[in-house]
Amino acid sequence: MNKLRAIPAALACLFFAGAGNAMAEDYNPSWYIGGSIHAAETDEIFGAGNRGYGVGLRLGKPLSESWDAQINTNYTRASDNGKRYQQNALGIDLLYLFSRSTVRPYLVMGIAANRDRSNAGLKSGDSTSPAASGGVGVQLSLNDQWSAQAEWRKVHGYLHGNDFGFSQASNSHLSVGLNYSFDKPKVAARTVSFAPTPPPEPVMVQAPPPAPAPAPPPPVYQKITLSATELFAFDSAVLSTPQPKLDDIANALNANMQINQVVITGYADRLGSDKYNLNLSEQRANSVKSYLNNKGVATQRLNAIGKGESNPVVVCNNKKRVDLIACLEPNRRVEIEQFTVEQRVR
Incomplete structure (x- = not known):
């Protein structure tokens, strides 16, 4: 033996x-x-x-x-x-x-x-x-x-x-x-790429022809969208530095005090438990909120929430873990109105 x-x-x-x-x-x-x-x-x-x-x-x-x-x-x-x-x-x-x-x-x-x-x-x-x-x-x-x-x-x-x-x-x-x-594992939503979405070009609205009492043209806003790759490392809620786009958002909010109730929503991919992903998404949203607050944006104007692995962007079926993590990147994100804040340009 x-x-x-x-x-x-x-x-x-x-x-x-x-x-x-x-x-x-x-x-x-x-x-x-x-x-x-x-x-x-x-x-x-x-x-x-x-x-x-x-x-x-x-x-x-x-x-x-x-x-x-x-x-x-x-x-x-x-x-x-x-x-x-x-x-x-x-x-x-x-x-x-x-x-x-x-x-x-x-x-x-x-x-x-x-x-x-x-x-x-x-x-x-x-x-x-x-x-x-x-x-x-x-x-x-x-x-x-x-x-x-x-x-x-x-x-x-x-x-x-x-x-x-x-x-x-x-x-x-x-x-x-x-x-x-007896059963195959369930397939959850996955992501394919994590390229940041560029901001759309400003839409310029021409003033109407002169009139006896012309109404002022409506304000035009630009929507700014950021991706989570620019903010955090994998499985982290600590903001990397520098953050020029978040600085731009803070400047836009400080210059436009009429913009209120800005919702910051954090998301995670499906790797890990539901509870862990929910906590991670909340921590990411609060990290962005704290950053903007430190740049002078009042706390009451910002609302940070986490939604865990809900609302996935893409679906992946990769078998290798390294490929799966890369594929899931777009689902790990933080959104301000789709990572959007409205900035008045006129």
Whole structure:
């Protein structure tokens, strides 16, 4: 079993490498089913050696971006010179996933009811008892509905009041298998580019022909639109500097005191949770509001709100995270009336 003991170390290296690069991403809330095979290091106290093999079946459900629950059943068998040991287990596991990207390292903890049976002479017996387990694993996304799962765990049983003559025993399992999600992940709105929209040219309105009492021409306004790329870094609500266009907006508002109720609306893309995106969009809108306020625009003239990932501009289906982040840029924005403020030009 020396080789079996060395494999968890390799699995742990993959676990920590994946955890170090983990980033939050949308998860598929669909139920999934999976099967596995495993090699087991069984407790020699059962009298049938310490090498076993088995199969397993699990039914899982993502609970959040970080947690999965799994109901599982396993069968393990070991034999040595005619002595045979078998274990049937039915349990519930909780998985804490460090990522929802392609490589998903996780920690697992669980409880189970184990039925242990052995025909090894004085150590023969048949007992059903509680057990606790813990370990590490990693899931590898293969496509929208299929994923591979590898896991090492330690299972410790409490065999009180049994036929074996001992009260505790431990087995180790190293398993590999496949999972199938019943539903495909939902596709949310995405963006394609993040080029700022140039301000439209001023519209000049010619005065009407002279009249006995000519009415003054209506004022003409220019709408100024900014994109979020010019304001913030990815996943940040801290304004970069300098901000010449925001300075122009502040000057226009200070020069036109009749412009009131300027609405500043922040948006985020779909990466991350709804609550996180809503908070980030509110922080971005308030950063712009604070900047304009520091430039002399009265607070009561400005209203900052966040709308999270609502009202997306574009839709993306990129599989690679780097491409997906670039594609989603237009949805990460702050708007002042579409990032607009009216500036009187006449």
